[in-house]
Amino acid sequence: MRPATQRKHAKILQAAMDVFGSKGSTNGTLAEIAEQAGMTHAGVLHHFGSKQNLLLEVLAYRDQADVAELADQHIPGGPELFLHLVRTAFANAQRPGIVQVYTVLSAESVTDEHPGRPYFEDRYRVLRGDVVAAFRELCGQQGVTSMETVDAAAAAILAVMDGLQLQWLLEPTAVDLAQASEFAIRSIVNGVLHPGPELRSYVE
Amino acid sequence: MRPATQRKHAKILQAAMDVFGSKGSTNGTLAEIAEQAGMTHAGVLHHFGSKQNLLLEVLAYRDQADVAELADQHIPGGPELFLHLVRTAFANAQRPGIVQVYTVLSAESVTDEHPGRPYFEDRYRVLRGDVVAAFRELCGQQGVTSMETVDAAAAAILAVMDGLQLQWLLEPTAVDLAQASEFAIRSIVNGVLHPGPELRSYVE
DNA sequence: GTCTATATGTAGATAGAC
DNA sequence: GTCTATCTACATATAGAC
Numbered sequence: 001m002r003p004a005t006q007r008k009h010a011k012i013l014q015a016a017m018d019v020f021g022s023k024g025s026t027n028g029t030l031a032e033i034a035e036q037a038g039m040t041h042a043g044v045l046h047h048f049g050s051k052q053n054l055l056l057e058v059l060a061y062r063d064q065a066d067v068a069e070l071a072d073q074h075i076p077g078g079p080e081l082f083l084h085l086v087r088t089a090f091a092n093a094q095r096p097g098i099v100q101v102y103t104v105l106s107a108e109s110v111t112d113e114h115p116g117r118p119y120f121e122d123r124y125r126v127l128r129g130d131v132v133a134a135f136r137e138l139c140g141q142q143g144v145t146s147m148e149t150v151d152a153a154a155a156a157i158l159a160v161m162d163g164l165q166l167q168w169l170l171e172p173t174a175v176d177l178a179q180a181s182e183f184a185i186r187s188i189v190n191g192v193l194h195p196g197p198e199l200r201s202y203v204e
Numbered sequence: 205m206r207p208a209t210q211r212k213h214a215k216i217l218q219a220a221m222d223v224f225g226s227k228g229s230t231n232g233t234l235a236e237i238a239e240q241a242g243m244t245h246a247g248v249l250h251h252f253g254s255k256q257n258l259l260l261e262v263l264a265y266r267d268q269a270d271v272a273e274l275a276d277q278h279i280p281g282g283p284e285l286f287l288h289l290v291r292t293a294f295a296n297a298q299r300p301g302i303v304q305v306y307t308v309l310s311a312e313s314v315t316d317e318h319p320g321r322p323y324f325e326d327r328y329r330v331l332r333g334d335v336v337a338a339f340r341e342l343c344g345q346q347g348v349t350s351m352e353t354v355d356a357a358a359a360a361i362l363a364v365m366d367g368l369q370l371q372w373l374l375e376p377t378a379v380d381l382a383q384a385s386e387f388a389i390r391s392i393v394n395g396v397l398h399p400g401p402e403l404r405s406y407v408e
Numbered sequence: 409g410t411c412t413a414t415a416t417g418t419a420g421a422t423a424g425a426c
Numbered sequence: 427g428t429c430t431a432t433c434t435a436c437a438t439a440t441a442g443a444c
Contacts, residue, residue, distance in 0.1 A: 004427095022315060023316055024312060026228060027230050029419065030420070031419085031420095039427090039428065040428070040429065041419095041421090042429065042430080043428050046428070082406070086403065104312065106311070106370060107307050107370060108308065108311065111228045111231065111308060117374070120374055125375065125378065128378070138406060149387060151384075152383055152387040152388070153391075155368060156367075156368065156384050159365075159366070159370070159371060160363045160388065162367035163362065163367035166311060166314070166363070166366060167332075167363060170324055170325050170328060171325055179352065179356055180355075180360050180363075183353060183356040183360065184363070184364065184392060185403065186400070186402065186403050187392045187394070187395025188391045189406070190394075190400035191387065191391025191392075191394060191395070192391075196394035196398065197394065199287055199290065199386075199389065199393060202283040202393070203287065209409085233436085234438070235436090235437085244410070244412085245437095245439090246440090249439065249440090250409065255439090
């Protein structure tokens with residue numbers, strides 16, 4: 001692909017991220033994306049064929065951009081992964097736009113026949129697997145933990161990051177995304193290693 | 205309001221919850237809601253005036269339905285609130301429809317000028333306040349904890365419940381909503397009372 | 409209170425000129 | 427590669443008959 005075309009592609013993708021983040025993928029229109037990219041909606045369709053295809057490329061684009069940002073620095077495994085997730089939360093607190101695209105599109109994806117659904121199913125499956133692997137390494141060092149607990153903890157760590165993003169987007173001054181994510185991840189990791197008292201015990 | 209009219213209202217609201225849950229509030233149409241309620245879209249508008257107003261009444265309806273379900277049994281304060289949240293997670297695992305409406309609409313609400321946004325801002329503010337109050341009672345019994353930690357923990361508990369719902373909706377067999385919620389809430393509550401080691405200490 | 413008919417707006421996609 | 431023009435489809439909302 002020619003460099004000029006490649007730049008146009010990138011510009012359209014950036015515009016699409018912006019618009020899908022602001023309006024959602026259903027409400028965001030090709031015309032608005034085109035305007036931000038400096039062309040008409042017909043031009044956008046020339047590059048991406050259809051709105052659905054553009055959406056899928058937006059989702060793939062961020063993964064690619066994330067990897068590029070890490071340079072050849074691969075995502076760490078083992079206990080370092082937890083620190084990496086906390087660093088991600090700190091980074092996300094500086095880029096509400098990207099956070100909003102993912103929050104809106106991931107929730108939209110559970111609706112009927114949404115084109116982004118396979119992407120998010122796969123994404124969460126992979127991420128949960130990574131976190132489970134990190135827990136296995138950690139527990140191997142420090143003791144034995146049931147498989148159900150590790151599965152629950154892995155899902156919970158991703159969940160708390162997503163859920164805090166939603167509250168933070170709604171009211172940025174009321175939620176400290178970075179600090180709350182760090183506290184929650186730490187609490188869940190510690191909860192796996194040292195179960196602690198049951199909730200019931202706190203009542204009377 | 206006459207009883208027959210009231211029943212029609214309820215029937216339309218049920219249909220709207222169903223459709224907004226399946227398609228989102230943007231993609232869900234008045235025609236589909238009307239069909240499920242046994243009338244035409246003009247009939248729906250006769251009852252609710254506009255689609256936007258219907259959406260807002262759907263959001264209010266669930267709160268009202270939740271309260272009715274609890275009978276005159278008010279939402280508990282203090283440490284019992286944590287057990288109540290766990291019970292809610294168990295109940296939610298039996299009603300994917302309701303969970304989906306809230307997951308989809310809450311994320312949609314962060315988009316530009318979404319009519320449901322004030323509702324969700326308010327909802328989270330109130331819920332965080334309830335959880336913070338529960339922590340204060342708990343910490344009063346068991347020791348001193350910083351305000352920032354309590355705020356972070358309150359947001360995190362709501363966040364983990366929401367985030368687990370998303371993963372569970374995407375892949376119900378891969379995530380145990382009830383069990384994972386219980387584990388995460390317990391871990392975060394214990395994290396407030398007994399901080400435990402920092403994440404950094406687990407590396408090397 | 410519900411219908412049919414219609415007004416009005418806007419979306420995504422296509423065709424063909426330049 | 428980008429444009430204008432147009433097609434087709436479908437949405438919300440209104441008007442007025444029954």
